[in-house]
Amino acid sequence: xxxxxxxxxxxxxxxxxxxxxxxxxxxxxxxxxxxxxxxxxxxxxxxxxxxxxxxxxxxxxxxxxxxxxxxxxxxxxxxxxxxxxxxxxxxxxxxxxxxxxxxxxxxxxxxxxxxxxxxxxxxxxxxxxxxxxxxxxxxxxxxxxxxxxxxxxxxxxxxxxxxxxxxxxxxxxxxxxxxxxxxxxxxxxxxxxxxxxxxxxxxxxxxxxxxxxxxxxxxxxxxxxxxxxxxxxxxxxxxxxxxxxxxxxxxxxxxxxxxxxxxxxxxxxxxxxxxxxxxxxxxxxxxxxxxxxxxxxxxxxxxxxxxxx
Numbered sequence: 001x002x003x004x005x006x007x008x009x010x011x012x013x014x015x016x017x018x019x020x021x022x023x024x025x026x027x028x029x030x031x032x033x034x035x036x037x038x039x040x041x042x043x044x045x046x047x048x049x050x051x052x053x054x055x056x057x058x059x060x061x062x063x064x065x066x067x068x069x070x071x072x073x074x075x076x077x078x079x080x081x082x083x084x085x086x087x088x089x090x091x092x093x094x095x096x097x098x099x100x101x102x103x104x105x106x107x108x109x110x111x112x113x114x115x116x117x118x119x120x121x122x123x124x125x126x127x128x129x130x131x132x133x134x135x136x137x138x139x140x141x142x143x144x145x146x147x148x149x150x151x152x153x154x155x156x157x158x159x160x161x162x163x164x165x166x167x168x169x170x171x172x173x174x175x176x177x178x179x180x181x182x183x184x185x186x187x188x189x190x191x192x193x194x195x196x197x198x199x200x201x202x203x204x205x206x207x208x209x210x211x212x213x214x215x216x217x218x219x220x221x222x223x224x225x226x227x228x229x230x231x232x233x234x235x236x237x238x239x240x241x242x243x244x245x246x247x248x249x250x251x252x253x254x255x256x257x258x259x260x261x262x263x264x265x266x267x268x269x270x271x272x273x274x275x276x277x278x279x280x281x282x283x284x285x286x287x288x289x290x291x292x293x294x295x296x297x298x299x300x301x302x303x304x305x306x307x308x309x
Contacts, residue, residue, distance in 0.1 A: 017101075018108040018286050020117045025097055028148060031085045032093050058144035059083035059128050063136070065144055073144070075132070084124040086146035096148045103159040104152075110162055112289040119215055123154025123208040130207025138203075150204040153189075154212030156182050161216045278304050 017025070038049030047055070051067070060075045067073065087093035108116040127150020135142065159166070164179035186209050192202045281297050293301075 018105060018113060018116075020108050020113045020120070021100065021104050024100060024104075024120070024148075028085050028087070028093060028097060032087050035086065053086065054144055054146070057082040058086055058146045059131060060144050061135075061142035062132050063142060065142060080125045080128040081121060083128060083144075083146050084121070084148050084151055087148070088146055092147060096152055099152050100148065100155065104155045106163060107155055107158050109285050110289050112292075113286050115289070119158070119212075120151050120155065122215065123211040124148065124151035126211035127151065127153070127201075127204040127208035131201050131204040134203045134207075145201050145204060147201070149201070150208035153186075153205045153208035154215070156185065157209045157212035158216050161213070 035050050035053060038051075038053055041049040043049060043052065045052075055073045056076065057079060059079045060073050062075050064075070065073045087096065104116075104120075107119075111119060128145070131145050131150070160178040160182035164177065166178045167175040168178055168181050169175050170181075186206070189202050189205045189209070192200070277300055281293065281301060284293065284297070
């Protein structure tokens with residue numbers, strides 16, 4: 001099982017998605033449905049139900065916002081979370097949820113479900129804070145902000161740092177490694193933030209990306225945090241070590257020679273893999289992440305993957 005081709009379960013059936021990703025997809029879909037229906041319902045105030053959702057749950061600028069009805073809308077603290085579950089159209093929610101599915105599944109399996117939801121919401125909150133405080137400094141027009149893009153940018157950055165050599169297919173044709181594509185995407189956001197491209201909250205995207213980067217760097221359970229410059233085998237697979245030159249396997253290191261630990265291929269024959277064992281291991285990955293598996297549990301998954309192939 002190589003890092004470039006391994007995929008944990010979650011891509012074959014919606015019911016097998018990791019729990020946080022599945023629930024995020026459902027919640028965002030339900031809220032978007034309420035927004036669509038709410039556009040057709042007009043209240044006694046003259047506002048549609050969708051407008052009321054925006055008024056109280058979108059991210060309103062600190063200075064307030066005055067729509068066409070002349071009533072000032074105000075910022076409320078809970079909007080830093082609720083705005084992440086609202087979207088402005090089908091294309092907006094479709095591409096956000098597609099990115100969340102494509103990159104979030106493996107990040108959730110790495111972190112574990114509880115840790116992933118904290119990470120996801122934190123990235124969205126930091127993105128919202130950036131959107132509240134920075135646009136006025138650049139003279140941008142103030143308006144309500146909605147969308148999961150800020151949190152998803154944090155997920156993108158985490159994916160690039162944890163799985164740097166994983167290939168991403170642009171338009172399903174052009175393969176580019178995550179460690180090249182995601183930084184390029186961030187640079188594009190920097191450019192558009194400086195030029196004010198469109199009505200997209202580029203500064204929020206950058207805030208979410210920065211939060212994702214810092215979170216992974218200080219995460220004590222992450223191989224990147226334990227050894228950020230790739231000086232030992234514990235950093236294998238992180239974004240820093242992926243840029244380094246491969247070491248010479250025949251070169252001696254200052255007289256420090258020790259026998260390598262290895263498994264014979266036949267060693268795995270003593271493992272009786274059952275569906276119950278696999279389900280328990282996958283549940284453990286969902287709770288606490290792949291890195292917390294024992295050597296025997298990893299070997300069981302390896303055996304199971306060979307049988308599936």
